[in-house]
Amino acid sequence: MDFSGKVVLITGASSGIGRAAAKLFAAQGARLVLAARSADKLQALAAELPEALALPTDMLDEAAVRRMVAAAQEHYGRLDLLVNNAGRGMHVPVAQARLADYRELLELNVVSVLAAMQAAYPIMKAQGSGHIVNVSSGTTKSLIPGLAPYSSTKHALNNLSLIARAEWAPDGIVVSLVHPGMTATDFGKNSVASSPERAGSYAQGDSAEYAAGLVLEAVQTGEAEVYAAQVLRRLQQAGGR
Secondary structure: OOOOOOEEEEEOOOOHHHHHHHHHHHHOOOEEEEEEOOHHHHHHHHHHOOOOEEEEOOOOOHHHHHHHHHHHHHHHOOOOEEEEOOOOOEOOOHHHOOHHHHHHHHHHHHHHHHHHHHHHHHHHHHHOOEEEEEEOOHHHHOOOOOOHHHHHHHHHHHHHHHHHHHHHHHHOEEEEEEEOOOEOOOHHHHOEOOOHHHHHHHHHOEOHHHHHHHHHHHHHHOOOEEEOHHHHHHHHHHHHO
16 A cells, blocks of 8 residues: 555554554655644654654543644645544553543543544545544453453444444445554553553563554555454464363
């Protein structure tokens, strides 16, 4: 697939998988729109990439999400790919999950993604083409004690994405899910109620570049779901029991 001149909007682009994906798509010739809360990190990354547009955005602000998508179209005249990567983890047993934390997690991991999808939809429909990749989690394919609050938000994202895929296919819009496994980023450290031991375990995971490659694979293949190898192994082992 030729990405030359394609406009790619990535949320959560200032670090981790989002940053790696931005570099990967830029190397493929895409024109990048970078969104995240950290303006300094975002501007620094944009300076490294040709023609990149930095849009500091709080994904919990619905109006800001709409402005983000509108600014991408206004700047480049179109929007070919939206990568919804912004999100946060939560590592706490069900009985101990604070409802305020869980509501905020739902807002970021699900509601903000829906807001971005809805803002992108009319643009892509008018073009007759577009692709949306939502970064989910391999935890939705396993039952892992301590991760239910987080994985339940990603289960909701999975359902939302796959139904949108069916609903929007007639408009020429493809919706895909990517399921990374544990990835060596600051995700664990930034998760709600994560212990130092749990956060440190992420260093043993896949590289951010590997996870970004899954996003590229989803766009290249148009598959509904793309899995990290470690997630696929767990699925195969579960099927074999």
